[in-house]
Amino acid sequence: MLHFGRWKLLSIFLITLLGVMYTIPNFVPEEDRFTINEVDGTATPKGIWRFIPAGTINLGLDLQGGSHIVFEVDMDEVRDAQLETLASDIRTTLRDAPPVLARSVAVIGDEVVVLLVRPEERDTALERIRELNAPVTTGIGQVGLSNMYDIGADPSDPSAIRISVTSQQYESIRNRTLEQSITVIRRRLDGLGTTDPTIARSGDRRVLVQVPGADDPQEIIDLVGTQAAMSFHMVDENVDPGPNGQARTPPGVTVYPMADTGGTQWLAVETRQRLTGENLNSSNVTTHPSYVGPVVGFRLDTQGALIFGELTRANRGRRFAIVLDNEIITAPTINEPILSGSGVIGGSYTYETANQLVILLNAGALPASLTPVEQRVVTGTLGQDQVESGKLAIMIGFALVIVFMVAMYGVFGLFSTMALLVNVVLILGGLSGLGMTLTLPGIAGIILTIGMAVDANVLIYERIREEVLNNRTPVQALQAGYERALAAILDANITTFIAAAVLYMLGAGPVRGFAVTLGIGIITSVFTAFVVSRLLAVLWLRAFKPKKLPL
The missing domain is CATH 3.30.1360.200 (Gyrase A; domain 2)
Known part of the structure; x- marks a missing residue:
């Protein structure tokens, strides 16, 4: 548990390095990273950015500003098209196949009205028209209980048949x-x-x-x-x-x-x-x-x-x-x-x-x-204010967490602080590398992650403190603390990650932005709390060889 081989050290170093590489572009102006083609507007990485990641975190509408538009779908047009299609099918069924049963098929209002050549053939015509009827198919491909059309004889005219589209079919068409x-x-x-x-x-x-x-x-x-x-x-x-x-x-x-x-x-x-x-x-x-x-x-x-x-x-x-x-x-x-x-x-x-x-x-x-x-334009000024407020909130939250951890756990609080810094870098790098969009709720997710990240360290350090009180040696206390806290850390973070996954799958827009940052933050938090902070503690233990852990 306290042994770090070369491949482990190399893996930790490479993961942290990748996080730094993907994070840095967010603090470099675009004109220093890309050459813009004035003809087609395409951007080409220049200089060193041709060899290292040049993408940045995408800002959502609430942060960057942009266009907000609501379109209305012309459902009357859809209804008319459905009725015309129905009329065409009926026309083919009754007029193109002998004997000719209909002398006119027309769309009148919300119905298709069929006028027969001979009123005594109405039952035959109804039978042919009913062959066009079928159960309503829902948007997910399931067959409904209602039929597509209401078909009936006109009680006031023995030579007329009226066909209308059912409300269930209209609902299916509207959804589709x-x-x-x-x-x-x-x-x-x-x-x-x-x-x-x-x-x-x-x-x-x-x-x-x-x-x-x-x-x-x-x-x-x-x-x-x-x-x-x-x-x-x-x-x-x-x-x-x-x-x-x-x-x-x-x-x-x-x-x-x-x-x-x-x-x-x-x-x-x-x-x-x-x-x-x-x-x-x-x-x-x-x-x-x-x-x-x-x-x-x-x-x-x-x-x-x-x-x-x-x-x-x-x-x-x-x-x-x-x-x-x-x-x-x-x-x-x-x-x-x-x-x-x-x-x-x-x-x-x-x-x-x-x-x-x-x-x-x-x-x-x-x-x-x-x-x-x-339609409206969301200005970038408000978004920039929100970004600055979010940065300030992250820095204040980060500083308060540092003060609390150092006050409670001394030098181990510094280890958790350094791990927390790596955690933030990995979150930003992950968002940049995956091309995700950061929204205002996403910033809230990062702040929440900062608080949750040290929660794992608190569990570990409290376990180590118990081992120290039981007169364990520093090596034994450190090893037992990390081993026995691992199950609780995984349980807590897995359940939270499941909640974030559900939010991402069922949510939209800002909700998904929150779920993305929370999900990435959970993964990086477990890594930094259990791996990075443990590495720092082991290096300190080997360098100073204390007789008793300062907890």
């Missing part, structure tokens, strides 16, 4: 839409390179987005709020869209404005979607000899590549349009078949606008429109 929105938003913000944004559900219709360090909420709104629904259409050159896109068009043709023209140029395309964003495998910012400046390269999945290859083979010399959120972003001419499943989207892009489009395409389309209903 919110979860999908959160996933897409996270992908987009991750692509932007933001630091640990907070994205959480807020009520039945809203999503909370907090982005530390982002001082322009509109930039976040433009990125997150864009639906990014992309589709490929063939251009119909025989239809004149008119100067304002208001010309009458035949069935199967839709007019869209050209992007970046302010609505002055329009193009008629086939309404039929040949490909959609679901066939997109990846996209990236690149260059192409046919365009000046950056372009957006894209690659389709296997199915999309086959469709795109056949499309370009059969329509050589024609134009196809790529439509993004009801705007045509490019409409090139097909000069030759494109069989590789890849291509480029050209235009008057800057690096920033091309990169934003790449982020949107890679993240996928939102399941519904988002509307910002609340």
Whole structure:
């Protein structure tokens, strides 16, 4: 227990050294550690920081400041889409399969109303429609007790059937839409390179987005709020869209404005979607000899590549349009078949606008429109005040712990103080190395850890004191104290670590920040209290060889 071999000493030294290396960057200005590329904004480590860690602890919204935005998901749009899908399925079931049972299927209010060709066939029509019904599937994949649709005959009209979506199905759709929105938003913000944004559900219709360090909420709104629904259409050159896109068009043709023209140029395309964003495998910012400046390269999945290859083979010399959120972003001419499943989207892009489009395409389309209903900027001044207050609280707490330990345990109190200093360094180094975000509750977690860290030393020193009172030799007392206190130390810290793990798994934002610092602090506290302080005590014991321990 009191023997430290070379490998143990080397391990303790290396762990402490790593903690110091990961902690130091937090006290060095960014301009001294990185070279910023003015073109794309990327940061490259310079000097000695190319060989040692250069990352720092990320500050949360409450410390660094940033953007706080609440988006509302357009659930009416989701409801309408669900009803239109239901109407289309019913139309196919009753009109496309002989005999034709329905003369009209339309969405009226919150219902789909079916008018039959012959009232006497209502039972047959009801039987076919009920084949579309199924139990509601919850957000976690479980089958519910309620059905998706309420299907019934209209008592006032023998030739009418009314179908509505059940409240349980709407609840399932709402939950699924919110979860999908959160996933897409996270992908987009991750692509932007933001630091640990907070994205959480807020009520039945809203999503909370907090982005530390982002001082322009509109930039976040433009990125997150864009639906990014992309589709490929063939251009119909025989239809004149008119100067304002208001010309009458035949069935199967839709007019869209050209992007970046302010609505002055329009193009008629086939309404039929040949490909959609679901066939997109990846996209990236690149260059192409046919365009000046950056372009957006894209690659389709296997199915999309086959469709795109056949499309370009059969329509050589024609134009196809790529439509993004009801705007045509490019409409090139097909000069030759494109069989590789890849291509480029050209235009008057800057690096920033091309990169934003790449982020949107890679993240996928939102399941519904988002509307910002609340936005504000959390200023960094308040955050800096909180950081300074947190530093002051840590220093005061540290000083009071030192005074108490030295007063109670003398030279052993100094050992615990030195171990506590190593503990703080390891916590900061751990947060930096893992790229975690420090929030105000996280600072509270560090302060709590400081108090808990010496608790293990108190248990050890009290055990040693009991052994001294039993007339044990210094070596025997020291060894017995550490051995017999170990079980109690592990029990106390393991239970606390479990609580921190539960907070991290179930919490969000600041709660997780507190759990992270507490969890890391528990691990480092056990290490410093049981290993570092013991090493210092053994070195002191070997150097001074006291007849009795000063406890």
